[in-house]
Amino acid sequence: MEEIRGNRVTFDPSKIVLAAGSTSANETLMFCLAEPGDAFLLPTPYYPGFDRDLKWRTGAEIVPIHCSSSNGFQITELALQQAYQQAQKLDLKVKGVLVTNPSNPLGTMLTRRELNLLVDFISSKNIHLISDEIYSGTVFGFEQFVSVMDVLKDKNLENSEVSKRVHVVYSLSKDLGLPGFRVGAIYSNDEMVVSAATKMSSFGLVSSQTQYLLSALLSDKKFTSTYLEENQKRLKIRQKQLVSGLEAAGVTCLKSNAGLFCWVDMRHLLDTNTFEAELELWKKIVYEVKLNISPGSSCHCTEPGWFRVCFANMSEDTLDLAMKRLKEYVESTDSRRVISKSSHERIKSLRKRTVSNWVFRVSWTDRVPDER
Numbered sequence: 001m002e003e004i005r006g007n008r009v010t011f012d013p014s015k016i017v018l019a020a021g022s023t024s025a026n027e028t029l030m031f032c033l034a035e036p037g038d039a040f041l042l043p044t045p046y047y048p049g050f051d052r053d054l055k056w057r058t059g060a061e062i063v064p065i066h067c068s069s070s071n072g073f074q075i076t077e078l079a080l081q082q083a084y085q086q087a088q089k090l091d092l093k094v095k096g097v098l099v100t101n102p103s104n105p106l107g108t109m110l111t112r113r114e115l116n117l118l119v120d121f122i123s124s125k126n127i128h129l130i131s132d133e134i135y136s137g138t139v140f141g142f143e144q145f146v147s148v149m150d151v152l153k154d155k156n157l158e159n160s161e162v163s164k165r166v167h168v169v170y171s172l173s174k175d176l177g178l179p180g181f182r183v184g185a186i187y188s189n190d191e192m193v194v195s196a197a198t199k200m201s202s203f204g205l206v207s208s209q210t211q212y213l214l215s216a217l218l219s220d221k222k223f224t225s226t227y228l229e230e231n232q233k234r235l236k237i238r239q240k241q242l243v244s245g246l247e248a249a250g251v252t253c254l255k256s257n258a259g260l261f262c263w264v265d266m267r268h269l270l271d272t273n274t275f276e277a278e279l280e281l282w283k284k285i286v287y288e289v290k291l292n293i294s295p296g297s298s299c300h301c302t303e304p305g306w307f308r309v310c311f312a313n314m315s316e317d318t319l320d321l322a323m324k325r326l327k328e329y330v331e332s333t334d335s336r337r338v339i340s341k342s343s344h345e346r347i348k349s350l351r352k353r354t355v356s357n358w359v360f361r362v363s364w365t366d367r368v369p370d371e372r
Contacts (some may be wrong), residue, residue: 001170001187003225004137009149017186017197018211022134022171023053024204025184026098029167030058032196033128039063039092040130041083043075045263045299045306047104054098063087063094066302072254073106073263075099075114080121096128096165097121101148102135105299105308106263107239107256109139115151119162128165134184137175137228139258140236164190172214174260175228181210235260235312238319242311245323249330253309260312264293267305269333278304289329291322 001011019025034040036059042050043065054060065083067073080097087094097118101110110118122129131148139145148166157163168187173179183206186197218224242262246253254263270277275297282295285307296306311319 001136001168001185003221004145004175004228005147005150006144009147009153011149011187015187015189015194017188017194017201018206019184019186019197019201020204020206021173021179021182022132022169022184023049024182025169025171025186026050026053026130026132027058028197028200028204029130029169029186029193030054030060031200032193033130033167034058034060034095035093037061037092038095039087039090040095041065041080041087041097043067043073043079043099045073045105045296045301045308047100048294048298048300050098060095061090061092063090063092064300064302065097069254069265069303069306072108073103074111075117077117077121080117084125094125094127096130098130098132100132100135102133102139102145102258104135104259105261105294106254107259107261108254108263109143109146109258112146112151115146115148116155119148119151119155119157119166122165123162126165128167130167130169132169134169134171135174135259136170138232138235138260140232140239141257143257145258159189164188167193175231176217176224177231178214181214182206183210183214238311238316241316241319242309242323245319245326246309249323249327251326251330261308261310264307264309265305266307267303269330270305273304275304281305282307285326285329289325291325 002009017028019028030040039061040054041063044067046064050062054062063083063086065075065079067075067079084094099110099118101115102108103110118129129148133147136145136147147168149168152158152163152166166189169184170187171184172181173183186193188194188197239256239262243253246262246264252265254265256262266281267273269281271280278295278297282293285291285293293310294308296303296308299308314322
């Protein structure tokens with residue numbers, strides 16, 4: 001965790017609790033921090049699995065922080081305040097904010113401005129902040145991953161009361177491609193949270209065999225650093241391949257720099273600006289084009305027409321084929337729309353001529369009644 005953050009911050013091993021993946025880690029934190037009926041604020045769009053992970057067994061509620069495409073879906077102070085007020089209207093006690101950094105599904109990192117805003121917000125409200133940083137090692141390009149731990153250090157809050165309300169979730173699933181190993185972690189400066197999470201970890205243990213194997217793997221520093229570097233390099237190449245393919249098909253996406261997916265803008269392909277139209281488009285892409293993508297509504301996006309497209313789970317040839325199919329579909333859709341528009345214009349013109357002719361005849365017969 002320190003190496004991924006460029007050794008800018010340190011982590012105390014005694015404050016780490018292992019869990020069976022980030023799913024278990026997030027649920028454990030919900031049990032530790034919230035009572036049934038309490039709420040956590042989550043910026044939209046967010047990972048659909050959170051509806052299950054955070055709510056099903058804990059009884060906690062999620063109140064969305066509505067983010068907009070107008071600023072690249074970044075978190076704003078207004079959106080935070082509105083979400084907090086909405087929770088109060090629903091008679092829900094807000095216990096904290098949970099963010100994924102880098103974001104799933106956006107594929108973007110939180111900016112320092114957003115992280116500073118979040119720390120200031122939870123400080124003013126005396127609530128918690130959970131930063132799910134399982135994609136921290138997938139940042140590609142020239143930018144470095146910025147953790148909430150960096151912000152605490154910059155603000156000289158590392159040993160403050162505020163730091164006790166900031167908790168980090170991590171996992172090896174994404175950075176090392178080991179989702180099936182089910183190895184996640186909670187990091188917290190709050191001794192009570194660490195103690196409670198340690199007791200609860202009995203319900204989501206990492207097997208001794210898995211720990212033994214991974215301790216040997218992670219001890220090979222040369223391998224892990226080389227692996228992460230190569231993984232980031234390949235992710236950058238594959239992401240560029242996806243973006244180029246989308247552009248060739250006349251489709252754009254949110255500028256991204258991390259993660260395994262792109263947030264793709266297909267609003268221009270909707271028949272109407274509705275979530276019903278988004279669902280119809282999704283069905284066509286899945287069943288006709290044979291591409292498995294996620295509709296934005298499943299991620300609680302407030303704007304119809306956005307889709308999450310994963311680019312890291314297929315070969316280059318498969319991705320090329322996927323882009324070829326999508327391009328053919330977009331072109332055929334555009335052609336149908338041109339034909340439909342042309343037909344509509346012809347019908348409109350015919351109706352206009354018919355009405356004009358009818359008006360002329362009525363006018364003429366009214367004026368010359370003897371010549372009927």
